[in-house]
Amino acid sequence: MSITDQPLEDITATTTTTTTEEEVSLPAENNQHQLKGKKLSWQKLRRYDSLDAESGRLHGHPTHAIKGAVQWTVVLQLAFQSIGIVYGDIGTSPLYVFASTFTGGIKHDDDILGVLSLIFYTLTLIPLVKYVFIVLRANDNGNGGTFAMYSLICRYAKVGLIPSQEAEDRDVSTFKLELPSNRLRxxxxxxxxxExxxxxxxxxxxxxxxxxSMVIGDGVLTPCxxxxxxxxGIKEAxxxxxxxxxxxxxxxxxxxxxxxxxxGTDKVGYTFAPIICVWFTFIAGIGVYNFFKYDASVVKAINPQYIIDYFxxxxxxxxxxxxGIVxxxxxxxxLFADVGHFTVRSIQLSMCTVTYPALILAYTGQASFLRKHSYYVSETFxxxxxxxxxWPMFVVAVLAAIIASQAMISGTFSIIQQSLSLGCxxxxxxVHTSAKYEGQVYIPEVNYLLMLACxxxxxxxRSTAKLGNAYGIAVVFVMTLTSSFLVLIMIMIWKTHIILVIAYVLVIGSIELLYLSSVLYKFDQGGYLPLAFAMVLMAIMYTWNDVYRRKYHYELDHKISPEKLKEIAVDTNFCRIPGLAIFYSExxxxxxxxxxxxxxxxxxLHSVLVFVSFKSLPISKVPAEERFLFRRVQPNELYVFRCVVRYGYKDVRSEEEPFERMLVERLKEFxxxxxxxxAAVSDTNRGKCAEKDGEIDDGDSVSNDEVAxxxxxxxxxxEMGREIEVLDKAWRAGIVHxxxxxxxxxxxxxxxxxxxxxxxxxxxxxxxxxxSNKVFDIPHKRMLKxxxxYEL
Structure with missing residues (x-):
């Protein structure tokens, strides 16, 4: 249907402009002149189909929140920060890997080469190939984690369980998916x-x-x-x-x-990064020293034949x-859960240039030492x-171990924020802890619960041996689930060639399943702990999400029709009092x-009514200019509006820009x-009518048309000025939430x-x-409950 064919009562517009704070309280005349001067394109003006299908097709451009093309100076800063935040956990693994692997002692000298070979290929295939070069590409506008992958799938296929999906949501600039190939069938x-x-x-x-839940469980076990x-290690001294x-x-x-x-991650990262850099330098240097001093022949472990012989x-x-090897x-x-705190490029840079080489050198040096001192395997490091x-190494090791906990703590904050926004x-x-870097968050309640659990x-x-059994299950379980989601993304979104998908499943998938089968063997020796954590968290998530969905369906079944709203609004028993009332609903x-x-x-009823619905989209951020969708409830004299406010799971309301002021600004622009x-539609229709009436126009008819x-x-x-004045008066009279x-x-x-x-x-x-009023910063003095x- 063309614009000229649309019924006028169905026409609406979306807003793409911003105003200053002073404009909200300006007189109507000034507002009118300011708004008249705005230049609007046809692409920014859209129609509205019905009350039940939200308005506005949106055209916008990704904001600075999308971490694609960032300056290299910023990438280098974030890469440095990431060393202190992301790699503490994997970086301190040399403290206990050989001890956890050879729990019964070393029975054959070549077993050391077999284990070193396993460590080398595991580090290469899982963290480096899988995560750094493949999984990080499956980020959701710069954000990672299990929920980010789920959101990505929800955007492409209608697999969400809340019936709030709309075609218009796909027009948000950060919603769009790039499909790199044509394998559509x-x-x-x-x-x-x-679906x-x-x-x-x-x-x-x-x-x-x-x-x-498993990642959060990992966040509990890592610090311990x-x-x-x-x-x-102090027992050695x-x-x-x-x-x-x-x-x-x-x-x-x-x-x-x-x-x-x-x-916050910003300050903690800059504090911890130099320490972890010193740690990596020390373990790499000691590894090189041991390699040349004890047995340089361990380089043979690069041959995977030693793995076969070991088995x-x-x-x-x-x-x-x-x-133990896992x-x-x-x-x-x-690496993936914390990518929202940094960028993909910064994680790749720090992993490839610092973390991976240092770890390979550290494990190689320990293997060389063990070839000559196999009886020290329980205290290898x-x-x-x-x-x-x-002593310098002991001090740095304690500091690095403290920092190791930071990776999963930061990741836990990120994924809980994502799950919260998706109703789970x-x-x-x-609490957003950095104005400079988006995505760096802190959740006080979760922080204290994690502390108590740790x-x-x-x-x-009391011992690392029992904790090692528990730790492995959480790690491998999450990796296996990540691979499962990644296969779906490869097929549906990336449209990867089927041979590459099969190769990924056979190589990476087989390795992870082998490790999973091994760690499950130690279930009764401490492995039950992460599963117990996961079950508790799953119960909380499922309970909240299930009732959340039931509430939504209840409201959907009992919503008020436009006709009923008109009856209520025009009822003579109701008086209209000055002010603006905002009704909140999901x-x-x-x-x-x-x-x-x-x-x-x-x-x-107040003189102006706005029904505000908050909606979480399965994307990380919604650009501010694409956040508000308005619809006017007819007739115009009622001054009743519908507003859908869309947020991504990484969005947060800024205290510097109160929500109510932004709402009034956007409503005036609407x-x-x-x-x-x-007016544009009217001009178009008048032109068509003139063409139908005849081709010859004299000067008088043109002049009369211009006057009309x-x-x-x-x-x-x-009329526009009068309506804006009504809104201004309502704003000045006060807003009630x-x-x-x-x-x-x-x-x-x-x-x-x-x-x-x-x-x-x-x-x-x-x-x-x-x-909710605390979460959304609704003013207490102007809030009515x-x-x-609801009987569900």
Missing amino acids: RASKLKSKL KSNFAKFFLLFATMLGT ISVLSAVG TSAMTEDSIVWISAAILVCLFMVQRF KRNKKEAWISLG LAITGTEA FKSIPGPMY FPRVKI VAVTIGF LVHGIPPIFKHYVANVPS IAENYMFL KRIEKEKQEE LVGEHEVVAGKGANLGKRILIDYAYNFLKRNLTQ VGMT
């Missing part, structure tokens, strides 16, 4: 199967929650094993240090680590020992340090039932652009499971977590 077939299968939708969400390993002392010193260090998190000699014991790649998931370097985690307060695990397990399609409940108890659009056009334009400008205080209960006849889920589990989480009970 296979991708379309897989996409169709996913038609409810089981597939639930399974994808379940797998996402499981992966997220790293700090215990490093502090335990003094026999007075008992196991109890080591455990309590480790617990104290962990408490201090979590207390500094509030300063032939040790059989089941070799398979079990994989649970600790060499712990923290690898942080500290025994292999040259005498004069012991209870509302907690997100201290409890450290005191409970319902995107229609007017929420809470409005009907409100007017049933309060027989008055009114002005709407009238300009009507000018009169109509002045009339429209007068009306927030629903929903009591959620299980409906009559609900089974026992449903009653436990809703009446007890969900309501317990709701009572003990941050309320409207109580309503």
Whole structure:
């Protein structure tokens, strides 16, 4: 349908301009002249189809939030920061890998070469090839983690379980997907199967929650094993240090680590990065020293034949020992989970130039040392340090172990923020700690819970051997889930050649499944711990998400029709009082039932009503100029508007730009652009009518047409000014924020499971977590809560 064919009552406009703070309170006349002067293109003016399909096709450009093309100076700064944040975990693995692998001692000299070969190829194939060169490409506008991959899939296929998807969402500039090839048939077939299968939708969400829970579990275990390993090294210097002392010193260090998190990734990264750089320099230097001093022949381990020989000699014991070797790649998931704090290029640069070479040299040096001193395998790291370097290395090792915890702590904050925005985690307060680098966040409640969990695990397990068994399961489980999502992305979005997909599954997938089978063997020796953490977190996520979906469907089924709204608004029993009322709801399609409940108890309405719906898109950021979508409820005299405010899971409201001021600015622009659009349509229709009436126009008819056009334009400008003046008066009279205080209960006849889920589990989480008005910074003095009970 062309623009001229559209019914005028269906016409709306979206806003793409910004105004200053002073403009909000200016007189209507000044606003009118300012808005009249704005230049608008046809592409910025769109039509509105119905109340249930949100308005506005949006054309925008990626903002600075999209971390694609960044200056190299910024990349280098972030690469330096990432050394302190991302690689602490994988970088401190040399503290315990050989000790965890040879738990029963070294039985054959060539076993050292077999294990070194396994470490070399594992480090090369998993962190370097898989994560740095493949998985990092599956980021969501610069953000990583399990939920980022899930969001990517949700954008391409309709697998989300909340029925708020709209075609217009795909026009947000950061929503669009680039498809690098033309292999459409296979991708379309897989996409169709996913969209038609409810089981597939639930399974994808379940797998996402499981992966997220495992990463958080990893975030609990990483600090424990790293700090215990490093502090335990002091036993080499003094026999007075008992196991109890080591455990309590480790617990104290962990408490201090979590207390500094509030300063943010930026400051913590710049503080930690030099220490980790010194750590990598030391372990690489000591590795080179040991390599040349003890046995340079370990370079033969580059031959994978030693891996085969190792399995032939040790059989089941070799398979079990994989649970120790996998600790060499712990923290690898942080490469992806923390990419939102940095950039893809900075992570790739720091990994390839610093981390990977240092680790290879460190493990090679330890293997050379063990070839001559195999009886020191349980204390490989500290025994292999040259005498004069012991104390400096011990101090740096303790500091590096403390920093090792930072990678998964930062990753945990990132993925919880993503899951919260997608309705899969209870509302907690997100603190953005850096104005310079987006995506660097801190979550106070989660930080304290992680601290308590870490201290409890450290005191409970007391040894790195038991923690190593628990640690491996969390690491490999997350890696396997990441590979599964990556295969879907390869087929559906990247449209990778099927041979390359099969090669990835056979090589990387087979290695990860082999490691997973090994770590699961130690389930009863501590491996149950991350699964227990995951089950608790899964229960919280599932409870919140399930009731969240039920609430949305309830509001959708009980929404108010436009006709009913008109009846309420024109009812003579209602008086219109000065002011602007904002009704908040998560319902995107229609007017929420809470409005009907409100007017049933309060027989008055404000002069301007705006129904605001917050909507989370499965993308990291929505550009500010594409955030607001408005629709006017007819007739115009009601001054009732619908507004959908769209956020990505990395977006945050800025305290410097109060939401209500931005809303009023955009609403004024919407009114002005709407009238300009009507004028443009009117001019087009008048031109078509003139062509139909005849080809010959005399001067008088042209003059009369110009006069009529000018009169109509002045009339429209007068109406526009009057409406903006009404909005200004309402703004000056005051804004009232009306927030629903929903009591959620299980409906009559609900089974026992449903009653436990809703009446007890969900309501317990709701009572003990941050309320929505605190999360969204709604002013307390101008907020009214409207109580309503939802029977689900």
